[in-house]
Each structure stands twice: as structure tokens, then as C-alpha cells.
Amino acid sequence: MQANHIYIAFETILIKEVRRFMRIWLQTLVPPAITIGLYFLIFGNLIGGRIGQMGGYNYVDFIVPGLIMMAVIQNAYANVSSSFFSNKFQRCIEEILVSPVPNYIILLGFVAGGMARGVAVGLIVTAMSFFFTSLHIEHVFLTLLVVLLTSMVFSLAGFINALYANTFDDISIIPTFVLTPLIYLGGVFYSIELLPSFGQWISALNPVLYMVNTFRYGILGNSDVNIVGALFMLVVFSAGLFAVALYLLRKGTGLRQ
């Protein structure tokens, strides 16, 4: 396929994906804004005032980066898993599969769509946070890089989930039983310094901890983890999940008989 045709095919999938989540904005953009807004209000303002300092910052300032990252992770994952599975369920994925679009473009198109929603929700939640605290971003480039890499990792994970899924239940199991515990135990609401050494050791196995803390470092300039190591991990996770998703797509897992 010619290079310009490949680009047009990628652009087509991305536009279709963005059009989809914008069309159903009441289901895709508003709920995370309300949920995270309530977190800001309850944990940040109402309870946060009594908690005092966390990691050297006001509690509301401490949790804002984590909550933004939580919204990015959940929405990047949900966008790809629900959209790709819905395409499978309605069989409209066949539109792409019978066309000459290469597998890696199909993958990149859906992942870019997931990243677009993750970033869009991240921006909405960030804008909302200004009602509760005044954020100052210490490292802008690093903050953007972490958001993009994290949304890519979870978009890829959502894609793999959707490939294997046979029912709508199958795309809600991972977010409920895996993603949510990883996020809540990934240092969104607390510093791992509060945990006993065993708890810290267990937390160190949680990849979300590195994403949240690297993002927090980008905004606040302070982190519980090694930033270079965390970025390396994000790149390795992105590359690894991309390779797995592409392999499954080429194999036709969940798509071709």
C-alpha cells in the first residue's frame, strides 16, 4: 500500500474513533468529569483539609495528578476495548478487514483513538481541578510525555482485551477486577512512604504506581519513584503490548476463523 494511502487509512480510523466518542459525549466525556470532580470535592476539599500534608504537599494538590492520570488510564482503556469490541459485535470490523489496510495501521488507528479520548478527558479533568486548587506544572514536556505513553499503554491493553472478548461482560471484567485495584493501590491517594516495607515492596510491582508518580513529578516536581526507570518501563510496556497486539491481529485472534 502506498505511503499516502496508509496515512489516509490511519487518519480515517482515527477520525471515525474521535467522531464516535464525541457523538456519545454524554457517555464518554461527562461521566469521568463528574466522578473526578466529586473526588476533588470530597477527598480534596472536604476530607483533604483534615488530612493535612501528603508527601510534602496539601492533600488536594497531591491527589490531583493521580486523579488526572486515573481518568486518562480508565478512558484510554475503555475507549479502545468498547469501540473495538463493538465493531466486532456489529461485525463492522469486517469493513476494515476486507480492505487493504495493514494490520499495524488498524492497531495504530484504534490506539490513537483511545489516546485521543484519554487526553481529552485528562484535559477536562485538569481544567476542573483549577476550581479546587491552583496547579503549577513543573515539567511540561515530561507531563505530556507521560500522559501520551500511559494512554498508549492502556489503549493497547484495551485493544488486546477486545480481541479476546466474546461478550460485553468480557470487556468489563479487566477494568473492574484488575485496572481499578491497580489504580487505587497505585499511589493515587497516598504516598507509598506511608506503607510498611512489605507494602512498599508489593506496590513496587504495580506499573500504575510508576505512571502516577512520574506524572506527579511532572506537575509537582516530587516523586516516590525513579523517573528515568519509570519512563523506560513505559516505553518497554508500550513496545511489548504493541508487539503482542500486532501478533494477535496477524494471527486473526477473535477476528478471523
Place this chain on the structure above:
Amino acid sequence: MLTNNPKYAISIRGLTKTYANGFQALKGIDLDVQENDFFALLGPNGAGKSTIIGIISTLVRASSGTIQVFGQNVATHVYETKLSLGIVPQEINFSQFEKVGDIVITQAGYYGLRGELAKQRAEKYLRKLDLWEKRDNRSRMLSGGMKRRLMIARALVHEPRLLILDEPTAGVDIELRRSMWEFLQELNRNGTTIILTTHYLEEAESLCRNIAIINQGQIVENTSMRKLLDKLARQTLIFDTCDELKTLPAFNDSDIQCNAIDSHSFEVSLSTSRDINGLYAALSDQGVLIKGMRNKTNRLEELFLSSLKS
């Protein structure tokens, strides 16, 4: 041995497919479809028609065998072969939430077309299929026949050389079916090779020049429509009369059998090898005025059933 013959729109050799549950859907299919042909692939439910189409379109993986599209192997020349193909599947497979126009324009994008060219193509085929007025409607609001036409417009937006339709007129009313026939015939006249699977044998007889009948994963008949119809030994004609029939017309020929249907019609059975001019002469001599005449049975249906039985 399979040779690169670009005169064939499709060349299939030794195609087999066994599904994961052990069901053997195809048991060694060999099939050639000439370029510019209007070809019918007939068979009962579960015969393997959709599996063949699935393998051609790469949605189903063959267990063994090869397929060439315009002389190029589907497995090794993925881009070129897919560019030549337009597929209209049996079941509706577009998003029910998208607008009609967006569905066709998006499909154009998958083939590297965008902007004005994609819009022009979408308009051209939506107009030809009487869907232009519906371009801003959500696809779920379309009727069953419109949805089928939308799938045809979508399959044509990149102007493929080979169009494969898997039961395109299933559930479509007669008037609409006829207009779809006309459209497909025009498309074929303009150079597009068409392969059609259908349960409406009349449809295959009216449209197609060549035909293959598949049963239980094997080709049981592969010939021209004319040769297939020539195999029929007898035909039955129904005559409608202007006046009420007092007595059945008599024919001085042991080959001709005549039976009454009602007071204004009767049927005549005779060999297909003979002409029917003599019938009219005999009826005229007996003062029977004929208002109309038609074939009693779908001739192809008889052949289809006899092919399956044999």
C-alpha cells in the same frame, strides 16, 4: 497446476476448510470465473458458499489450497487483490449508529481515497442506489432493502474490478429486487465481474451467464447457464385463456400432455427439444384464444434439485 492467468477474475484450486469444531466446510474446491462474467454460485444452506467468499475476502483462513484474483495470489499479494475486490456480505455489517454518507466515505478512506474524491464517489453510488436522500440519516433508520443497497454502495466506492455479493436480495421485495438486478447488469456491462450467491434461482437464471452448484463443500455442477438449462428434458407451460374453457384442448401428439387448472387456464407439458409454434396452431384451430403464457416451474430449481440429488 495453478497458472497466473489474468483472464480469470478468480481461480481457486484445491480449496479446503475445516473449522475448529471439526466441521469440514470445503472439501477441495476448484473453480474459475472469467473476467467480466456474471457468475452464480448456488447451493443449499451450509453448502460452503459463504465460506468460499469468506476465504476470498480473508475473513476466513483456508486449511489448504490457493486463490488467485486477476492472476495474483490472495495470500501473497494482499494489497493488490483486496483493491480489486468489493464484498457485499450476507449479513448487515455496518455501524447502526453512523450516518449513511459517513459509512461510504469512511470505507473510501480505507482504500486511500479522501476529500472531494471520496465524497464524489459516495455521491455517485448513493445516487445510483437511490440512497442519496438518506445520506444524513443514521443507518439504523433504513429499511432492510435500503441497508442491502447501502452495503452495495459501500462495496463499490473504490470501484473494484470484481464484486462478490452474498445473497444481496434476501428479504428484498420484488420491485426493489428488479431494480437491483438492473443496476448489477449495468455494472457488469461496464466491465465489473460479478459473482452472486443467491437462494432465488430465478435471479441466477435471469442475471448469470455461468453457474456453479456447490453441495456439502464440493462443486457438483460448473457450467454455463445455457448448457445447464439445456439439460432439462421437459417443460410445463401455463396458458391463460380469454374465454371460459368448456373442454380441454386436444393435441394429437403423445409427447404433449394437457391438464386443466381452472376455468380460464390450463397447463401443457412437452419436451424442451421441440418448438411450441405447433401448440399455438393447434389451439387456434380449436378456437382457443390465448391471453398469456408462462413457465410453470422455475426451471433452474428443477436442475438445482436434481444436481443435489445426483
